[in-house]
Amino acid sequence: MAERTESSSIPRTQALTKWGISLVNGFFGDYLRDSENGLATDMALRHAGRPLSITPDALRSVHPDTTGRLVILVHGLGCHEGIWQYPEPGDPALTTTYGEGLHREHGYTPFYLRYNTGLALAENGAHFATLLNRLLSNYPTPVTEIVLIGHSMGGLVIRSACHYGASRQAGWVERVRRVFYLASPHEGAPLAKFAHWTTDVMQAARNPVTQLIGDALNARSQGVKDLRHGAPLHHDGQSAPWLGHARHYLIVGTLHGDTAHAASVLFGDGLVRQRSAKGGSSAATAWAGDEQAPPAEIDVLPGIHHLRLAHDPAVFHKISQQCRQRTGGVVDNGD
Amino acid sequence: METETVRQLHGAKDLARDVVDVAVQKIGNVHLAIARRPYAMLARFPVVAPVSKQVEQLQTEITVGVYGAIRVVNRLVATAARRQS
Numbered sequence: 001m002a003e004r005t006e007s008s009s010i011p012r013t014q015a016l017t018k019w020g021i022s023l024v025n026g027f028f029g030d031y032l033r034d035s036e037n038g039l040a041t042d043m044a045l046r047h048a049g050r051p052l053s054i055t056p057d058a059l060r061s062v063h064p065d066t067t068g069r070l071v072i073l074v075h076g077l078g079c080h081e082g083i084w085q086y087p088e089p090g091d092p093a094l095t096t097t098y099g100e101g102l103h104r105e106h107g108y109t110p111f112y113l114r115y116n117t118g119l120a121l122a123e124n125g126a127h128f129a130t131l132l133n134r135l136l137s138n139y140p141t142p143v144t145e146i147v148l149i150g151h152s153m154g155g156l157v158i159r160s161a162c163h164y165g166a167s168r169q170a171g172w173v174e175r176v177r178r179v180f181y182l183a184s185p186h187e188g189a190p191l192a193k194f195a196h197w198t199t200d201v202m203q204a205a206r207n208p209v210t211q212l213i214g215d216a217l218n219a220r221s222q223g224v225k226d227l228r229h230g231a232p233l234h235h236d237g238q239s240a241p242w243l244g245h246a247r248h249y250l251i252v253g254t255l256h257g258d259t260a261h262a263a264s265v266l267f268g269d270g271l272v273r274q275r276s277a278k279g280g281s282s283a284a285t286a287w288a289g290d291e292q293a294p295p296a297e298i299d300v301l302p303g304i305h306h307l308r309l310a311h312d313p314a315v316f317h318k319i320s321q322q323c324r325q326r327t328g329g330v331v332d333n334g335d
Numbered sequence: 336m337e338t339e340t341v342r343q344l345h346g347a348k349d350l351a352r353d354v355v356d357v358a359v360q361k362i363g364n365v366h367l368a369i370a371r372r373p374y375a376m377l378a379r380f381p382v383v384a385p386v387s388k389q390v391e392q393l394q395t396e397i398t399v400g401v402y403g404a405i406r407v408v409n410r411l412v413a414t415a416a417r418r419q420s
Binding site for chain 2: 017021024028032035037038039040051208209211212215216
């Protein structure tokens with residue numbers, strides 16, 4: 001059962017520290033890992049803020065009513081699993097998550113991943129694929145279905161993990177039925193591109209002060225640098241393909257209530273532009289009239305900004321609705 | 336205190352030490368690079384060049400010494416803090 005936490009019971013400083021550590025991991029995570037710093041986050045499933053051992057007993061103790069249908073939620077850059085929490089619509093004193101909602105409405109057993117978002121996307125993808133292997137081999141009930149939900153960078157980590165899993169013929173891959181990408185920058189994020197360009201200009205200038213600023217910008221993590229390209233590149237130089245047999249749902253937010261408004265067109269959801277969140281050219285190529293392409297659906301939710309896509313009742317409603325359906329083909333509900 | 340919290344506290348101290356160390360080193364380099372410019376101009380005039388060269392050497396030694404001392408003190412403070420916790 002997903003946790004229900006009274007938001008007021010979490011001391012504010014403790015929550016701020018947790019967010020601070022996640023942010024530091026996002027921007028300097030590879031340095032923290034390489035220097036064996038204690039702030040470096042190890043990838044793990046988390047329950048009630050603590051790492052969850054992947055053993056049958058531990059899994060049974062946190063989910064006594066385990067089902068064969070799993071939903072795994074993967075957060076984005078500089079975040080942790082707390083990003084999924086939002087006030088319970090019926091009782092604002094309590095918090096809920098998409099995972100808990102899917103447990104309640106469809107019987108999915110939810111798991112929340114926490115990881116070092118500063119590491120390279122492909123590295124996190126490979127770690128996540130290994131973790132899913134361990135989860136399935138220790139899960140107390142036979143797994144029949146896996147749903148993956150990724151917010152922002154989390155969606156790219158999922159794509160990478162599926163690529164690794166498929167190339168190693170991992171057992172969990174064939175059980176992945178649905179993948180939700182909430183504002184994932186499949187074709188890169190403008191801020192990451194801007195940081196790359198600024199770093200190059202600053203470092204090229206023959207002025208010690210601008211070079212210092214360039215060096216400081218260049219200290220950003222590999223995870224942040226990877227967001228320039230979007231879909232993770234692998235050793236073969238190709239971006240991670242879309243998992244063939246799964247159904248893909250791309251949920252896109254916009255800053256303004258009107259998707260055609262200048263703010264929505266230029267800035268998308270504030271951090272990711274609509275085209276990138278809709279899968280970019282790789283999705284357009286993969287899905288344009290190709291019957292072999294994986295089925296996909298694109299939903300644009302006007303007026304929901306980037307971070308809010310991870311904890312908004314309207315997004316949950318879409319996810320829940322999709323988990324009820326079983327169809328193929330491409331449907332674009334957006335503009 | 337939980338193991339994870341202790342590990343994170345040590346990590347925060349180590350990170351603070353590393354940030355100060357790298358920042359002092361980088362700022363020191365910028366300081367030296369900026370200071371080198373007027374001396375490079377003075378070196379073009381044979382009348383003042385020998386004297387300016389000596390002044391530049393002295394200034395460089397002082398600058399390197401001051402920034403180096405800050406880095407040493409930073410590391411000593413970090414080590415002492417780690418022993419106390």
